[in-house]
Amino acid sequence: MKLHRISAMFLRHIYLYRHSLTRLVEIFYWPLLDLLVWGFVSLYITKLSAEKQSTPNFLGIFLGALILWDILFRSQQGISVSFLEEVWARNFLNLFVSPLTIGEYLASLMMVAVFKVVAVFLISSLLAWLIYSFNLFIIGIYLLPFMLCLVILGWSIGILTTGLILRFGQQAEVLAWGVAFLFQPISAVFYPVSVLPKFLQKVALVIPASYVFEGMRAIIFNQAFPAGHLVKAFGLDLVYLSLALLFFFRMFKQVRARGLLAKMGE
Amino acid sequence: MTAALPLLEVKNLSKSFNSFQAVKSASFELYPGEILGLLGPNGAGKTTIIHMLLGLTSPTAGEIRIFGLDPSKPRQREKILRRMNFSSTYVAMPYSLTLRESLMVFARLYGVKKARARIDHLVEQFELKDVVDRPVRTLSSGQMTRLNLAKAFINEPEILLLDEPTASLDPDIADRTRTYLLEMKRTKKMAILYTSHNMQEMEEISDRLLFLHHGEIIARGTPQDLVARFRGEDLEDVFLKVAREVRP
Secondary structure, three states: OOHHHHHHHHHHHHHHHHHOHHHHHHHHHHHHHHHHHHHHHHHHHHHHHHOOOOOOOHHHHHHHHHHHHHHHHHHHHHHHHHHHHHHHOOOHHHHHOOOOOHHHHHHHHHHHHHHHHHHHHHHHHHHHHHHHOOOHHHHHHHHHHHHHHHHHHHHHHHHHHHHHHHHHHHHHOOHHHHHHHHOOOOOOOOOOHHHOOHHHHHHHOOOHHHHHHHHHHHHHHHOOOOHHHHHHHHHHHHHHHHHHHHHHHHHHHHHHHHOHHHHHHO | OOOOOOOEEEEEEEEEEOOEEEEEEEEEEEOOOOEEEEEOOOOOOHHHHHHHHOOOOOOOEEEEEEOOEOOOOHHHHHHHHHOEEEEEOOOOOOOOOEHHHHHHHHHHHOOOOOHHHHHHHHHHHOOOHHHOOOEHHHOOHHHHHHHHHHHHOOOOOOEEEEEOOOOOOOHHHHHHHHHHHHHHHHHHOOEEEEEOOOHHHHHHHOOEEEEEEOOEEEEEEOHHHHHHHOOOOOHHHHHHHHHOOOOO
16 A cells, blocks of 8 residues: 555545536535435424324325425436436537437437336336335326426426536536435425425425425325416426526527537537 | 539638637638548647538638538528538447447438438448447447448438548558548549548548648648648648648
8 A cells, every 4th residue: 555646546536626616516515405305304393293283194295205306306317317428428419410400409308308207207106006005196187287397397407407518518417416406405395385494485486396396295185286386386387498498598509609519529 | 623513612711719719711612522631730720610510619700601501590500411411530429329229310310211221231331230239339449430430421411521530440441431432422422521630541532632720721722732832742741841830
């Protein structure tokens, strides 16, 4: 064992952080998100115990939330990771010198996202039923519009992330795994929005996913379909998708002007 | 050569990246059945020109017309790219797909009819038959280059842009590739824009050459013209003179 060789390899990794803000941020990002999500879950459970309410169907809440959250995450991954696969394979240039238009390319990625979502949803639901006797379909037919809301939000986050990777290159790759989780604490996936601090409750008002998860809980608890939640979620989804597309096309124009598109493909 | 209309016309094309001028007012044409070589030291602007022609990089100034169409307009770009193709040593294909699957994806992207027959022909032509059902990740660099070339011919392009296409090929395969390119040029009237650092290859294959240095076309003509103008022994000698700042 030679100290100079160990220190050389240590330096090799430390140098990375000097040149990449995203890597530096990533060190703190995941622990912070975990702290927020599990902190709010704990607050929710503590609040329920203090109010001496009857124990809600935690299995339904957590498993249902987890499966629905995965829809959003897989939808986003279907866009950004599929894009990254072309970059990793150095196939990017071949695609963009073909007649393929950017709109067609995005449409194909959206289809990939839907394919992944359907596959993951079917397998997760089946496993939840087999292992935990939890039937997600108790939500009924309303499950479909809620799922669609999450898919559209996933597309929007995926397109936004892909635009950022296009602009900032492979050092921004980490965003493909991280950005969706930024929405998790404020989307009130595992707890109601009311558990969040007041300022985050206001932020949750503009997050489509918060209406989906609140809606899911309303159906499980009260057997009532919150149509208003669904309308708000779809409305916000359309705004998010439009903004994400605008951002992506703007980034695409910028990277062409800067010659970065060609660099990314080689 | 000039009796036919050019398939590609470039007028006063320039590209700047901040204060660095990568291409300075380049003008040239490419005619059917012609191989035009882009020659120059690293960083001379060859690849930037190719990327601008493909619409990967937007020009700062100047005009490009391909088949009489403007590639900066999305609908026209799509029409152009259907009739054009590109290959570079520096790009690859999806690693997990087999060669046949990769080529099938591109056949669909280019709207190739009778795709299977076309793929079979190209696989035969580029001697990839033995590996056609193997994943791309298992290919050697030479096989990958040949796969890229097969992809470049998938739509029987009228214009082909090749960025150092023979860089990782052994002399035998490189020679066969040049022979195939010359055959396509002769029989299909294919127009080819070609970059290479292999001067012997450039001399052998090019009808005309453009010599780029610091983003500027400093000389143009047939390989023989350039050798005579720079008073070199051969094209390699000319290249060394240009790279070392000697002007005709």
